[in-house]
Amino acid sequence: MIYNEEFETLPREALKALQLKRLQQVLQRVYYTVGFYKKSMDAAKITPESIQSLKDLQKVPFITRQDLRNNYPFGLFAVPMSNIVRLHASSGTSGRASVFSYTRRDLDTWTDLTARSLVAAGLNKNDIVHNAFSYGLLPGGLGLHYGIEKIGASVIPISDGNTKRQITILQDFGPTVLCATPSYALHLAQEGTAMGVNMKSLQLRVGIFGSELWSDATRDAIEEAFNIKALNIFGLSEIMGPGIAMECLEGRRGMHIFEDHFIVETINPQTGETLPEGEEGELVFTSLTREAFPLIRYRSGDISRLITEPCRCGRTHIRMERVLKRSDDMLTIRGINIFPVQVEAILKDIQGVEPHYQMILDKEGALDAVELHVEVSDIFFGEAGGVKELQMIEKRIVKDMKDYLSISPRVKLVTPQTLKEGGKKVIDKRTI
Amino acid sequence: MKVEQISVFLENKPGSLEHATRVLKENNINIRTLSIAETVDFGILRLIVNDVEKTNQVLKEAGFRVSKTIVVAVEVPDQPGGLHGIMEVLQKESINVEYLYAFVEKSGQNAVIIFRFDDPEKAIDVLLKQKFTVVPGAKLYEF
Numbered sequence: 001m002i003y004n005e006e007f008e009t010l011p012r013e014a015l016k017a018l019q020l021k022r023l024q025q026v027l028q029r030v031y032y033t034v035g036f037y038k039k040s041m042d043a044a045k046i047t048p049e050s051i052q053s054l055k056d057l058q059k060v061p062f063i064t065r066q067d068l069r070n071n072y073p074f075g076l077f078a079v080p081m082s083n084i085v086r087l088h089a090s091s092g093t094s095g096r097a098s099v100f101s102y103t104r105r106d107l108d109t110w111t112d113l114t115a116r117s118l119v120a121a122g123l124n125k126n127d128i129v130h131n132a133f134s135y136g137l138l139p140g141g142l143g144l145h146y147g148i149e150k151i152g153a154s155v156i157p158i159s160d161g162n163t164k165r166q167i168t169i170l171q172d173f174g175p176t177v178l179c180a181t182p183s184y185a186l187h188l189a190q191e192g193t194a195m196g197v198n199m200k201s202l203q204l205r206v207g208i209f210g211s212e213l214w215s216d217a218t219r220d221a222i223e224e225a226f227n228i229k230a231l232n233i234f235g236l237s238e239i240m241g242p243g244i245a246m247e248c249l250e251g252r253r254g255m256h257i258f259e260d261h262f263i264v265e266t267i268n269p270q271t272g273e274t275l276p277e278g279e280e281g282e283l284v285f286t287s288l289t290r291e292a293f294p295l296i297r298y299r300s301g302d303i304s305r306l307i308t309e310p311c312r313c314g315r316t317h318i319r320m321e322r323v324l325k326r327s328d329d330m331l332t333i334r335g336i337n338i339f340p341v342q343v344e345a346i347l348k349d350i351q352g353v354e355p356h357y358q359m360i361l362d363k364e365g366a367l368d369a370v371e372l373h374v375e376v377s378d379i380f381f382g383e384a385g386g387v388k389e390l391q392m393i394e395k396r397i398v399k400d401m402k403d404y405l406s407i408s409p410r411v412k413l414v415t416p417q418t419l420k421e422g423g424k425k426v427i428d429k430r431t432i
Numbered sequence: 433m434k435v436e437q438i439s440v441f442l443e444n445k446p447g448s449l450e451h452a453t454r455v456l457k458e459n460n461i462n463i464r465t466l467s468i469a470e471t472v473d474f475g476i477l478r479l480i481v482n483d484v485e486k487t488n489q490v491l492k493e494a495g496f497r498v499s500k501t502i503v504v505a506v507e508v509p510d511q512p513g514g515l516h517g518i519m520e521v522l523q524k525e526s527i528n529v530e531y532l533y534a535f536v537e538k539s540g541q542n543a544v545i546i547f548r549f550d551d552p553e554k555a556i557d558v559l560l561k562q563k564f565t566v567v568p569g570a571k572l573y574e575f
């Protein structure tokens with residue numbers, strides 16, 4: 001099924017013409033309303049008028065996550081706050097997070113795109129959707145929520161956590177669709193089985209999973225555990241949230257990028273040069289219709305490959321393969337994106353430890369587990385030489401990591417030797 | 433009248449205490465008495481040694497996190513009620529003990545109890561007034 005037949009099956013020529021028109025419009029808007037773009041385009045000696053073809057987009061400088069941080073909190077907004085109706089944000093301490101804003105029309109577009117995604121997964125108004133994506137500042141839960149309501153299905157806004165309750169609801173409410181991060185889905189399956197519930201005999205028939213790197217092997221494991229079809233959804237908080245691209249039930253190979261709203265390019269992450277469609281590289285997104293927070297040539301850091309062959313589902317939009325690699329040091333832990341530099345920023349503010357650490361990521365059952373080794377400083381227990389002081393420092397680290405990054409690590413205080421032996425800042429033992 | 437104790441942070445992993453005692457041995461440092469406080473993840477080794485400065489230095493050079501802590505040593509007859517006499521006084525004066533450990537002198541006559549107070553000055557005053565024998569650092573290191 002196709003939700004927005006007119007736009008999702010637009011012939012490619014017409015789609016390209018629409019993209020160019022929208023690109024020229026958005027460039028006009030950002031050039032005159034957002035200081036950052038005026039500066040960067042002036043520096044590149046171009047104006048919005050320089051862009052006469054889609055290929056000309058390559059003349060426009062990239063925008064990076066660092067640019068987003070530099071303009072924290074509202075520096076890149078293209079409309080006044082009076083026109084903004086919602087704010088979302090990434091995790092992180094002040095100046096290291098990013099804030100994303102939406103006008104009423106942005107939310108309508110987003111809802112349309114999540115509705116498209118859900119229909120591509122075969123959903124209709126008879127479905128009951130167990131939405132275990134996180135509701136809150138991160139855009140995952142709310143983003144899908146409105147799409148589910150839009151298509152007339154019933155949404156259970158369960159969010160993440162409270163696993164036993166979730167399993168009870170999966171049994172009692174009989175949802176037909178599960179939305180979650182792949183690792184949380186597997187965790188539900190394991191916990192349910194441990195509680196003696198037959199997770200294969202629930203009413204679920206399809207699952208929509210994303211916001212983590214996950215492999216075909218994980219997909220097989222989820223499909224087996226719940227006896228469902230598992231589909232991949234793609235989103236970037238910076239660009240919009242979930243619903244930028246969605247795998248269709250018919251094709252089940254790669255996610256259709258909704259190209260009437262986004263332009264995707266593949267670049268060589270080292271040189272920044274544009275690669276031919278179909279080659280593996282870093283994906284760069286341009287949002288064509290966003291009013292409050294348009295991003296032009298945003299470097300996602302996600303490494304993938306575009307699939308240009310037509311899809312059997314009838315959608316004309318290009319597909320992207322599942323993301324299995326990053327071009328930077330971003331880590332996704334239980335669906336939350338964090339950077340090592342954010343951990344450092346937290347440790348810097350805590351007296352008694354040095355901002356030297358080693359983070360060890362592993363799986364505890366299906367879920368990500370974080371062990372954080374932090375170097376005690378020379379003044380660590382000060383006068384008292386006490387256990388209490390050190391335990392308070394440990395608690396403070398756990399609390400700040402939870403408060404700022406929504407990560408609950410196991411903290412272990414260590415001496416400098418141990419970190420030296422360990423070498424790297426991040427040891428990722430997880431398999432995806 | 434105060435005594436300096438060396439406090440050493442130890443990770444809870446095999447060999448970390450052995451490493452510390454090896455450094456002390458190699459530097460010819462004699463331990464007068466010691467105690468270890470432990471949690472699930474780490475321990476703190478508390479040492480009274482014959483040479484505080486040297487111990488501080490060599491352990492730091494070996495990569496340990498070390499701090500000096502002020503404690504108070506009190507000598508009591510090694511007999512029933514020895515410790516209780518002190519505790520009674522401290523309780524009356526509302527002086528809190530953070531931790532303590534003890535050892536028996538070579539002669540076998542007396543015990544020495546090492547106290548960590550949050551206010552060592554006040555504790556010493558009170559103990560002296562009550563005629564307890566507070567052992568000065570210099571004497572203790574040479575015991």
